[in-house]
Amino acid sequence: MTIKLFNTINRKKEEFIPVNKDKVTMYVCGPTVYSHPHIGNARAAVIPDILFRLLSSKYDEVVYIRNITDVDDKISEAANKSNKTVNDISSKFTKIYHANMRSLGIISPTFEPKVTDSIPAIINAIQNILDLGYAYISEKHVLFDTVKYKEYGQLSKKNFDEMIDGARVEIASYKKCPRDFVLWKPSDSTMPGWDSPWGIGRPGWHIECTSMIKEIIGKESTLDIHGGGNDLIFPHHENEIAQGNCMSSAKYCNYWFHNGIVLVDKKKMSKSLGNVILIEDLLKNHSPITIRLALLSAHYRQPLNWTDRTITDSHTLITKYRSSIGNIEVTEKPKQTDNEILDILSDDLNTPEAITYLSKLSRYAKNNTQDAKKLINAALFLGINLLDKSQSTKVEQVDEDLINKLILERNESRSQGNYKKADEIRDKLVAMRVKIKDLDGKTVWEYISN
Template structure:
């Protein structure tokens, strides 16, 4: 199995620290607002990676954190006249529900900074003890100039970074890229006691502490969106490796951006879509399929056209599965074996889901030529353990007697060459939520 490692900028053979065991840490959302499709994409991409390891009989320790304390959370809680705890508990439930709809498996551990304060403070103490921090009026900072490998993940040269940034006149930091480890609290803000004063942790230290607690150091895979490479993941490495002098994580995997009609999705552009809004219009499995149709590293264009295309493609797979399930035949075993081999080959090559899906469609075409078969159903259901499209839960739509009668009337009208009546009946059937597909074998009724 090969994976693209952001740290080395190349595909590498995946070698777990412990045989047949994989430890994965993925940065989750800050839970102060509804989740958008970018959150959904990252969760689905790493769910597929996790499922594939499970399919290959690896034992998985999967950690997915929720950030439940930061400036945005405090601002929104104040605006809504509520507590940060009540606000984050509300949105934690909403995120859990959205991920469940997308058929994302629950993590092994779901830590939150407010519940991990002892681990966070202990790690900061170690950083301070090793001489990688300094105190300012507003908190304790990490001194990036003391960590010689700073920039190794994002491949940024610090002198070049400094040349492109204006330092404010009142900036007291030693280096512009230095970041806060412990932020001293203002009056009325949530805070915790610490050796540096009452306050709260910086964003980056939370993930260093939580990954170390649940996975140790080093662990196998650290994941997240490409927007987290710098500074978040770069800073995690600096914190963790300054203390332990060991590699933080062996493989760094980053999923691509979500674009909306070829523009980067953002609130400022007004093209921001929450998962909730999308699920009102499309089945979550259509959204999941659309995410799988792009390679996890590539940008994905979130548009109505792509959603409709995903819907049609998924419908085709679902229809095949339902027909194959009822088949009494068996198809050629060589086709089954070659399909599975090709599917695994693409997944072994940095989790190439678009090519793996192309293998599925080629199999459907070839299987249909052979008249379909129950063993074809078994293969698709087996591979869906990786795809997670809930194909094993499909049931044929119950067609109302009224619709069946109208279909018979339309068939008679077509035989009588009464095209006007046939078209009217087709439209009336559509109004009831069904469409008719005409073929040489006759009429086929499908739910819209």
């Protein structure tokens, strides 16, 4: 089985070959814990979870690292607003994040370092970069000197002006060059701070990940895979590469793996628009496996446009899969996963194609025990346990606009002689617990509750 991944740094799909043939190292940027996890956070965890499962099926050992950022100005702001400590806020939302991710069937990483537990390693890494001449001290700040690192920009492929426009930092007086970034910054009484050779302060965002990676895999080791949202390509991951390559003789990372953004009705999620969808809110009305399947419905490199139909279609599929397997009894931990699902996912984690494969199996599963077993096991590999009764599909809220839209599409299909599509829409409505009747040229419907 050959695994191919799109490598962002080379802008092409490549065969994955780890540094060590028996061991894979993988790091994914985890959450900044200052608020409730939303569907964007969930996608950023579900996609690497699929990769972790795939890698684990082939290699003897997979070291999966996902950090917790529990030092950040946003956390401090949340603490000040609620009259809580930074630790109160970060501890609360770390627990909520863990609970939400467990609900979605996400396997815990091998290591989950916190920034607050890694301060000594971060300080040592900064001192190392200073000693090697790639950083400087200015106005109580320690900054990375991007001019000294000649390959800066190799990941994002941005020119100087684009870097300045795209950076999430101010152009401050203490910088030699506007694109230089902070490794350590001073803290006042309202911010968390640690003693360091440069005074009481806290680490910059970018050095946190680099330090935690090196502390776990070794300073002179190369990370196989680094993942995260594509919004992190610049400046975060660009800066990680600069730091990592300068503090070690080993290449920082070989494969860069990025997932697309989650949109809501084609708009970015934001508090100002009031369109932020929280995982805990979804779990009130939808089963975890319904949510998980919805998060896998678009290819990971593409944006996922979340609409009412996204979750409804996922609900329809889960209902269809469960109906097709009936009461069949199959081991929940198969000794060998169906090779076809492995082959599909090995081609750059093609989850839409994997879902198509599940749907194909479900068409024959009612009358074929082998296909039913394949369906159960293939779904299980995706983290979807069709046999777990505790994951029963919850009743969705009735969306009358969507129901009427589907009925209109069905009637149009019938009038055009496309009876196959009309039947598919009827099946979807049935899965939504909507019963329809055609009476005197008009279609009426009713919702069938439990």
